[in-house]
Amino acid sequence: MKTLTGTGTLVRLILRRDRIRIPVWLIGLVFFALSSASGVQGLYRSRAELVTAARVVENNPAFIAMNGPAQALDTFGGRAAWEIGAFGLSAVALMSMFLMGRQTRSEEESGRMELVRAAVVGRHAPVTAALTVVAGVNLLLGALVAAGFIALDFPTGGSLVMGGTFAAVGLVFAALTAVTAQVTEHTRGVYGITGALLGVAYVVRAAGDIGNGSLSWLSPIGWAQAARPFAGERWEPLLLAVVVSALLVYVAFALGARRDVGAGLVAQRPGPPVASLGLARPFGLALRLQRAALIGWTVALFLSGLAYGSVGRDIEDLVADSPEMGDILTQTGGNLVDSFFATTTLMLALLASGFSIQSALRLRSEESSGRAEPLLATAISRARWATSHLTVAMVGAAIVVAAGGLGTGISYGISIGELGQVPRLLGASLVHLPAVWVLSGLAIALFGLSPRAAMFAWAALGGSVVVGFFGQLFGFPDWVTELSPFTHSPQVPVADPTIGPLVVLSGLAAGLVALGLWAFGRRDVATT
Amino acid sequence: MTKSIEVNELVKTFGPTRALDELDLAVATGEVHGFLGPNGSGKSTTIRVLLGLLRADSGRATLLGADPWRDAVALHRRIAYVPGDVNLWPNLTGGEVVDLLGRLRGGLNQRRRADLLERFDLDPTKKGRTYSKGNRQKVALVAALASDAELLILDEPTSGLDPLMEAVFQECIRAVKAEGRTVLLSSHILAEVEALCDTVSIIRLGKTVQSGTLSELRHLTRTTIVAETAEPATGLADLQGVHDLLSEDGRVYFDVDTANLDETLRHLTSFGIRALSSHPPTLEELFLRHYGDTEDGDAEVRQSRGEPASKESAS
Numbered sequence: 001m002k003t004l005t006g007t008g009t010l011v012r013l014i015l016r017r018d019r020i021r022i023p024v025w026l027i028g029l030v031f032f033a034l035s036s037a038s039g040v041q042g043l044y045r046s047r048a049e050l051v052t053a054a055r056v057v058e059n060n061p062a063f064i065a066m067n068g069p070a071q072a073l074d075t076f077g078g079r080a081a082w083e084i085g086a087f088g089l090s091a092v093a094l095m096s097m098f099l100m101g102r103q104t105r106s107e108e109e110s111g112r113m114e115l116v117r118a119a120v121v122g123r124h125a126p127v128t129a130a131l132t133v134v135a136g137v138n139l140l141l142g143a144l145v146a147a148g149f150i151a152l153d154f155p156t157g158g159s160l161v162m163g164g165t166f167a168a169v170g171l172v173f174a175a176l177t178a179v180t181a182q183v184t185e186h187t188r189g190v191y192g193i194t195g196a197l198l199g200v201a202y203v204v205r206a207a208g209d210i211g212n213g214s215l216s217w218l219s220p221i222g223w224a225q226a227a228r229p230f231a232g233e234r235w236e237p238l239l240l241a242v243v244v245s246a247l248l249v250y251v252a253f254a255l256g257a258r259r260d261v262g263a264g265l266v267a268q269r270p271g272p273p274v275a276s277l278g279l280a281r282p283f284g285l286a287l288r289l290q291r292a293a294l295i296g297w298t299v300a301l302f303l304s305g306l307a308y309g310s311v312g313r314d315i316e317d318l319v320a321d322s323p324e325m326g327d328i329l330t331q332t333g334g335n336l337v338d339s340f341f342a343t344t345t346l347m348l349a350l351l352a353s354g355f356s357i358q359s360a361l362r363l364r365s366e367e368s369s370g371r372a373e374p375l376l377a378t379a380i381s382r383a384r385w386a387t388s389h390l391t392v393a394m395v396g397a398a399i400v401v402a403a404g405g406l407g408t409g410i411s412y413g414i415s416i417g418e419l420g421q422v423p424r425l426l427g428a429s430l431v432h433l434p435a436v437w438v439l440s441g442l443a444i445a446l447f448g449l450s451p452r453a454a455m456f457a458w459a460a461l462g463g464s465v466v467v468g469f470f471g472q473l474f475g476f477p478d479w480v481t482e483l484s485p486f487t488h489s490p491q492v493p494v495a496d497p498t499i500g501p502l503v504v505l506s507g508l509a510a511g512l513v514a515l516g517l518w519a520f521g522r523r524d525v526a527t528t
Numbered sequence: 529m530t531k532s533i534e535v536n537e538l539v540k541t542f543g544p545t546r547a548l549d550e551l552d553l554a555v556a557t558g559e560v561h562g563f564l565g566p567n568g569s570g571k572s573t574t575i576r577v578l579l580g581l582l583r584a585d586s587g588r589a590t591l592l593g594a595d596p597w598r599d600a601v602a603l604h605r606r607i608a609y610v611p612g613d614v615n616l617w618p619n620l621t622g623g624e625v626v627d628l629l630g631r632l633r634g635g636l637n638q639r640r641r642a643d644l645l646e647r648f649d650l651d652p653t654k655k656g657r658t659y660s661k662g663n664r665q666k667v668a669l670v671a672a673l674a675s676d677a678e679l680l681i682l683d684e685p686t687s688g689l690d691p692l693m694e695a696v697f698q699e700c701i702r703a704v705k706a707e708g709r710t711v712l713l714s715s716h717i718l719a720e721v722e723a724l725c726d727t728v729s730i731i732r733l734g735k736t737v738q739s740g741t742l743s744e745l746r747h748l749t750r751t752t753i754v755a756e757t758a759e760p761a762t763g764l765a766d767l768q769g770v771h772d773l774l775s776e777d778g779r780v781y782f783d784v785d786t787a788n789l790d791e792t793l794r795h796l797t798s799f800g801i802r803a804l805s806s807h808p809p810t811l812e813e814l815f816l817r818h819y820g821d822t823e824d825g826d827a828e829v830r831q832s833r834g835e836p837a838s839k840e841s842a843s
């Protein structure tokens with residue numbers, strides 16, 4: 001096939017370009033999966049302990065919504081698979097999305113693809129090469145996970161299916177990204193659409209898992225969990241994932257054959273010949289550039305909040321129906337609904353940090369693309385330019401966090417007929433805002449001190465997520481847990497809000513910002 | 529004569545690369561100054577230092593009497609800049625970018641903006657990504673030329689422009705000069721430099737190798753002579769300043785250093801000149817001499833600095 005000419009060379013090019021990135025993803029995900037598994041082996045000493053713990057999960061839709069259906073939780077394997085859960089599978093999906101987007105649309109957007117396609121390279125070769133690499137990475141990931149589980153003495157059959165679920169979800173999202181990369185012109189758009197679809201996949205299976213399970217069949221994450229690792233394995237759902245991936249690849253090829261290099265499916269329309277007055281200031285420009293992202297994240301958080309809020313009602317019913325839940329209530333030492341919302345607001349705040357870091361790092365992408373240069377050659381000081389994007393990041397973070405709290409409050413408030421829940425859950429969300437700011441502050445500080453290292457702000461978010469949700473399982477020492485700013489936010493609504501930590505976190509964020517601005521004022525503006 | 533730009537012994541290193549190596553540059557107020565040098569010689573780096581985007585390691589740079597690093601913001605009100613690689617925001621139209629850059633500089637001349645859009649035949653309603661290379665360049669040019677800045681710093685401003693637009697650009701620069709404003713023009717298009725510039729500086733490997741008016745530079749170089757003589761011309765090869773001598777069918781072809789022109793011609797007339805043509809060095813030839821044999825020249829400079837053989841490896 002002539003349209004595939006050059007695929008082999010491009011595969012080698014991708015492997016060369018991503019020779020650090022791919023191993024980092026692989027090591028991170030394998031480490032996460034295996035340390036969760038061995039954490040389970042360490043945490044529960046006997047089958048009896050597992051059974052007790054399983055009862056807590058089985059009776060709590062919140063846990064099911066978050067991680068997945070309760071399948072064979074009285075076995076070590078089943079428990080480990082559940083702990084890794086929808087969360088771990090989403091991380092695999094993110095890996096596929098980022099690796100694919102980077103090698104497809106991002107290359108086109110930068111104009112490098114033009115250079116490649118002008119060589120003896122077939123039309124479909126770039127996408128095929130990217131798919132080959134990412135599929136290979138996913139298969140390798142699955143194999144490593146399976147081998148690791150076997151090495152940890154988990155049953156072989158379940159271990160293989162466990163690895164298979166990782167590979168399957170990764171494949172589907174690689175193929176899905178191949179499609180979205182054809183649709184929109186900008187890499188940001190590719191990540192936006194694919195990320196939103198991942199969010200939908202996560203929420204749809206949450207709703208399905210709480211209900212009768214049929215909805216879960218609409219979600220690739222649901223398919224992975226329907227393969228039931230360690231709980232009477234079934235390979236068919238994984239086969240379904242492979243078939244769907246193949247269909248998506250076909251769609252990507254068909255779309256790719258219809259469009260020009262560099263173009264999306266929608267042609268650009270002309271815009272205004274003069275700038276509105278809003279564009280007269282750097283802040284106006286920053287807002288204009290980040291508007292779409294801000295709106296997207298706000299809507300996403302609001303919808304996620306609505307989804308979580310509606311689950312709150314189910315928990316309440318459960319408490320009312322089952323006397324057994326009384327025991328659990330006294331065990332957890334508080335209101336189960338409140339502790340559920342303490343967890344979901346934390347989760348939403350961590351999601352919102354995605355926006356606040358991305359938004360702060362916009363400074364870096366503007367700089368490295370060379371677009372900052374003409375601006376900084378005008379009468380705008382560096383501090384003012386940086387502050388314009390920072391303001392969007394900080395105020396935007398408040399809006400996004402508030403959207404999550406509002407969504408939760410509105411749907412929970414309406415479902416139990418008590419609108420007083422709206423301000424209460426809004427407040428519970430906003431309590432995390434200073435911690436979110438600390439992460440944007442960190443991004444700014446890195447941007448000023450060492451622009452090439454700015455991406456490590458994402459690692460801080462990853463660390464906070466692991467500490468927040470797997471801290472107990474991994475048994476981190478306290479000082480590690482305390483590295484996450486979210487550890488210091490009060491656990492509202494379970495605990496009362498306290499002002500002290502909020503002031504300290506806000507101060508820390510301000511200090512990091514000041515450090516970043518100071519350092520940026522003293523360094524070269526770098527286009528590399 | 530006041531100086532708009534004065535640079536002395538400027539040094540800028542990027543890790544092991546010495547991008548500027550004691551560079552000197554002087555631009556008098558009101559002149560159009562050509563800034564020339566082979567690829568990677570440090571032109572853009574110098575310009576970025578002058579804009580306060582890069583911080584020099586040592587040496588002195590003065591721009592309009594102020595320090596480009598410390599007084600960047602105040603200076604930028606008086607400067608307009610066109611980068612060599614124009615990157616536009618994909619979702620902003622060309623018109624919006626022109627307005628934005630103008631306003632951030634402290635205002636732009638609306639009448640001139642409209643006039644320039646028309647002369648450069650630029651559609652201001654297109655979005656960043658949909659412009660062709662030349663049109664992207666025009667957006668930055670219109671934004672700079674629509675300002676009242678007293679100093680224009682242009683880094684290869686016409687790369688990608690068609691000949692018609694090149695002519696429009698030259699008209700605009702002449703108008704800028706007529707208003708007594710100053711221009712620093714980095715360019716690889718020698719015809720443009722010849723047409724516009726009063727003075728030029730040639731740099732190589734971060735060092736200034738020549739600087740002066742065009743006629744001064746010409747004087748430093750060679751004139752090409754073709755002569756037909758009655759008797760075979762002999763002894764030319766022994767004269768000082770004669771290069772690349774070739775004789776054929778009673779004709780001689782050679783280059784002679786302009787300083788030795790007079791004595792060489794005197795020698796030549798003694799053989800009875802039947803036909804003579806001579807032409808002064810074109811700018812092209814002038815540059816080829818300075819850029820040319822870059823290989824040897826570069827190797828020499830590098831050796832004296834103890835640097836590795838290839839300089840452009842890190843890009």
Ligand SMILES: Nc1ncnc2c1ncn2[C@@H]1O[C@H](COP(=O)(O)OP(=O)(O)OP(=O)(O)O)[C@@H](O)[C@H]1O
Binds near residue numbers: 526542
């Ligand atoms: N940020 C940087 N990091 C490392 N090296 C750099 C950086 N910027 C420039 N250089 C190096 O400095 C030298 C001078 O580069 P510069 O861009 O100033 O050249 P130039 O004269 O503008 O070339 P051209 O005519 O191709 O535009 C080159 O060797 C280049 O590789």
Ligand SMILES: [Mg+2]
Binds near residue numbers: 571572573612683
């Ligand atoms: Mg340059």
